[in-house]
Amino acid sequence: MRTEADDRDEGVSELEIGFVTDGHPVQSRRYTQIAAQFGFDELTPGTDRALPSLRAGFSESIPLNVTERVMKSDQLGSGDEPWVAGAFVENPFRDDAVKQELLDGTPEAVLDDIGDHHLFDFEMLESYDELYCEFKSHHPASEDHDYEMQAASISALERVFGWQSSANVSISARYL
Secondary structure, eight states: OOOOOOTTOSSOSOOOOOOOOSSSOOOOHHHHHHHHHTTOOOOOOOOOOOOOEEEEEEEEEEEEOEEEEEEEOOTTOSOSOOEEEEEEEEOGGGSHHHHHHHHHTSOHHHHHHHHHTTOOOHHHHHHOSEEEEEEEEEEETTSOOOEEEEEEEEEEOHHHHSSTTOEEEEEEEEEO
């Protein structure tokens, strides 16, 4: 979420929140609940936009250095132990070989679209110290595992938000 207000303003008089989703249909109930929690009383229909994405599966899995595990409660009710559902990891895209494999795995037409319209900036991606990974398979927090990246997708969000260098990074990872 981003707001801007002049120092002389008494507050924000208008605020727009947008959600980026992957495809249709979208179940709006969850978004309506979130909007209500912040005092918003109306939602407007979404706008469909094509987002060019760098997407690649890696020929060899890339080891991930976990800086913090993200826990969730035990959904099965079999105990009180939390489960590891994701992690913050050191940014693997600071490695030139990882970036090159990502570029090599992306169709040329997508690369042309991104390059022609200046939709993505690798320097911005490299500037992040950490990235978030959500795991498809979870494990109990008491288990110690190593993690690896199997695939990645980076979508340029300039067409949604109107400023360059915004991106959504999705990492497909697993534990060993």
